[in-house]
Amino acid sequence: MQSPFGNYGYTVLTANALRTPDAIALAYRGEAYSFDQLNRAVNQVAHALIGRGVTAGKRTGSLMSDAFPIAKLYLAEAKTGVVTAAFNPYWDETMTLSAIETGALDFVVYDAAHAALAHALEPRTPGVKWVAYEEIADAAATASEAEPPLGGFDEDIMAFFYTSGTSGVSKTVVHTHNSCKAISSVLLEIERSQDSVWGTGPIIWGIGFVATLGAALYVGMKAALEDDFGPARFLEAVQRERISHAAMIPSQWADLLSNHPHQDFDLSSLRMIILGGEPMSGTLLAKLRERLPQVSLYTFFGQTESPYTCVGRIEDEATAQTVGRARISVPLRTIDAAGNRVVGVPGEIAISGPHVFKEYLGRPEDTAKALKDGWFLCGDLGIIGEDGRLVVLGRREDAISRGDRFVRPIEIEEVVLTIPGVAEAGAIGTPANADRQKIILAVSLQSGAQLSEADIRQQLSGKLAAADTPELIVVADELPHGNDASGGRGKLLRRAIRDQYEHLI
Numbered sequence: 001m002q003s004p005f006g007n008y009g010y011t012v013l014t015a016n017a018l019r020t021p022d023a024i025a026l027a028y029r030g031e032a033y034s035f036d037q038l039n040r041a042v043n044q045v046a047h048a049l050i051g052r053g054v055t056a057g058k059r060t061g062s063l064m065s066d067a068f069p070i071a072k073l074y075l076a077e078a079k080t081g082v083v084t085a086a087f088n089p090y091w092d093e094t095m096t097l098s099a100i101e102t103g104a105l106d107f108v109v110y111d112a113a114h115a116a117l118a119h120a121l122e123p124r125t126p127g128v129k130w131v132a133y134e135e136i137a138d139a140a141a142t143a144s145e146a147e148p149p150l151g152g153f154d155e156d157i158m159a160f161f162y163t164s165g166t167s168g169v170s171k172t173v174v175h176t177h178n179s180c181k182a183i184s185s186v187l188l189e190i191e192r193s194q195d196s197v198w199g200t201g202p203i204i205w206g207i208g209f210v211a212t213l214g215a216a217l218y219v220g221m222k223a224a225l226e227d228d229f230g231p232a233r234f235l236e237a238v239q240r241e242r243i244s245h246a247a248m249i250p251s252q253w254a255d256l257l258s259n260h261p262h263q264d265f266d267l268s269s270l271r272m273i274i275l276g277g278e279p280m281s282g283t284l285l286a287k288l289r290e291r292l293p294q295v296s297l298y299t300f301f302g303q304t305e306s307p308y309t310c311v312g313r314i315e316d317e318a319t320a321q322t323v324g325r326a327r328i329s330v331p332l333r334t335i336d337a338a339g340n341r342v343v344g345v346p347g348e349i350a351i352s353g354p355h356v357f358k359e360y361l362g363r364p365e366d367t368a369k370a371l372k373d374g375w376f377l378c379g380d381l382g383i384i385g386e387d388g389r390l391v392v393l394g395r396r397e398d399a400i401s402r403g404d405r406f407v408r409p410i411e412i413e414e415v416v417l418t419i420p421g422v423a424e425a426g427a428i429g430t431p432a433n434a435d436r437q438k439i440i441l442a443v444s445l446q447s448g449a450q451l452s453e454a455d456i457r458q459q460l461s462g463k464l465a466a467a468d469t470p471e472l473i474v475v476a477d478e479l480p481h482g483n484d485a486s487g488g489r490g491k492l493l494r495r496a497i498r499d500q501y502e503h504l505i
Helices: 008-019 035-051 067-080 093-102 112-124 133-141 177-189 208-218 231-241 250-259 282-291 364-370 409-416 453-460 494-504
Strands: 024-028 031-034 059-063 083-085 107-110 129-132 157-162 172-176 197-200 222-225 245-248 272-276 296-301 310-313 332-335 347-351 375-384 390-395 422-430 438-445 472-476 481-483 489-492
Touching: 008 035, 008 067, 008 177, 008 208, 024 035, 024 067, 024 208, 031 035, 035 067, 035 133, 059 067, 059 093, 059 112, 067 083, 067 133, 067 157, 067 208, 067 222, 093 112, 107 112, 107 133, 112 129, 129 133, 157 177, 172 177, 177 208, 197 208, 197 231, 208 222, 208 245, 231 250, 245 250, 250 272, 250 282, 250 422, 332 375, 364 375, 409 422, 409 438, 409 453, 422 494, 438 494, 453 472, 472 494
Parallel strands: 024 222, 059 083, 059 107, 083 157, 107 129, 197 222, 197 245, 245 272, 272 296, 438 472
Antiparallel strands: 024 031, 157 172, 296 310, 332 347, 347 375, 375 390, 422 438, 481 489
């Protein structure tokens, strides 16, 4: 007989409903839900899905906007063994259709905000049944609150998540119940208390469902779930919900501290921020320390294929340049071109462990390249020090090659950020994948600042090594960022900087 703890939904939700039924699981739009209440609500959604034929093994996409309905839907699907295809509603029509076709989906659940797109795509997706979430919600209101039959366990596929596409065409990443449980266990290694509150926005549309909301549920922490986690709403939510913990990327904090009235808000409840997704500059670290002296800062490293591979506490500027050490039970190494382990010199990052994905759906050649002998070759270059901390040099296309050595873009960017009036900086090497590259530096300015390329070059004189001086400096209105669907900036798109400006050099 299968243990129910092999099922993701049971492990992160039902177990806590049995352990601490009256503890608050999440707050959403002014309403608080205990673990028992949330569990019963999810069970009702599960029975409503079953009543419409959305049962174990069925592959189901979602086109939805509101965070709480998404959370209930995904948890219900996890319990019943439905394979969740975690769509981002900010995708365009082409990407959505591609995900439906690649995943060979059986169902797509959509809400009223996406009804027009659903009706446009339905005739083009024969064999796919389109279900309005409002119908499911209506049925759930009178459905049984009892536990549904569990339908997925251990190495069964739980979800399709999607890469950002910043290093190529977006891939469908297959995760199992086991790998999702391993991802959600990350907060076991982070300091917290019974009063801690995890803040998260609609990042749950992607791998963030198990990496943020799922992580809070796993350890029994209250989650403050927001529909929009952009700077304005984040500031309001921290003050309103007394958020103590959050995972964000450095660009979000750089934007928030430079361009938003953060001083008008009480942020004293914040106790821990996990920063990852892109490098952390010493300049930003100093700003964070000044504004939030009570906060413990952590760094993390991971991708959709292997979230939260490394986690580490930032003690000083040196440790801020690392992404910490490998988590418990996660083997990590850097290898040379021959596949040999190397320490203290650049190498390709190789990852193993229970959190690693199963495969790229429909891409056997890409899977074979990425997964070798139990290791995920993630495409990033890095250096592991004697202390076990990993410094990520960036993706092969991001790390700047000067022939005899690699230069991390952050090493240039953090110097540029010390120039008064500079809001953001992005450095890239061109041509892509060349052994010796030229450096393009793109900067955006703070509101009201006026700096020319010559001004910036003069300010950099003597601050950068001659070998690291950019061949081209561009002053742009803004730098390109991914859409993380939070309402705020996503991570810096370095490839887009190259595409926009390399013709000038």
